[in-house]
Amino acid sequence: AQKITQTQPGMFVQEKEAVTLDCTYDTSDQSYGLFWYKQPSSGEMIFLIYQGSYDEQNATEGRYSLNFQKARKSANLVISASQLGDSAMYFCAMRVVFGNEKLTFGTGTRLTIIP
Amino acid sequence: EAQVTQNPRYLITVTGKKLTVTCSQNMNHEYMSWYRQDPGLGLRQIYYSMNVEVTDKGDVPEGYKVSRKEKRNFPLILESPSPNQTSLYFCASSLQPMNTEAFFGQGTRLTVV
Secondary structure (H helix, E strand, O other): OOEEEOOOOEEEEEOOOOEEEOOEEEOOOOOEEEEEEEEOOOOOOEEEEEEEOOOOOOOEEOOEEEEEEOOOOEEEEEEOOOOHHHOEEEEEEEEEOOOOOOOEEOOOEEEEEEO | OOOEEEEOOEEEEOOOOOEEEEEEEOOOOOEEEEEEEEOOOEEEEEEEEEEOOEEEEOOOOOOOEEOOOOOOEOOEEEOOOOHHHOEEEEEEEEOOOOOOOOEEOOOEEEEEO
């Protein structure tokens, strides 16, 4: 079974600072994918970034990067130069290759950007 | 525009009154899922479908039913809703390859009184 742990229930960060959201995962599978989703107060789930277990380079998408440390089983999301619009709930999730297409989610981190 | 459409967005109902939440996707995705989101628990999978007429239980299937008669539609049925099914529900669809993200519907906030 897969498990995602997000240990930061809430974070407050000053605008324009970088922020790191922690995510650790547990799986016995060798092939898996790691995802980050953003959920603003309006409720929708917005895909941010993906990292495959065999990808050698850390994924980046604009201001988002994923700090992937396979040996530590961590997949932290880094947001550079935070903006007020980054205030939201952030979920880390995992999908394994063999099995149903289920995404296993963490409990989320609520990020608040302070002006 | 590629999207997953859920209806209704908000629903208040009474215990025991059957209801259906619809989900439709226009991306020709094979995989569709239902999740529920509860505070402190993240999102948990209720049911999933790998293709037409192929459905299976997720982690929290009790009290729910699904069907997949057409590729684009994957309705969630609550035959006899109870207050513990008050939650935020998401439908999601994706292609088969693992490295593709799941596309989520807008969510349905259900309250059972």
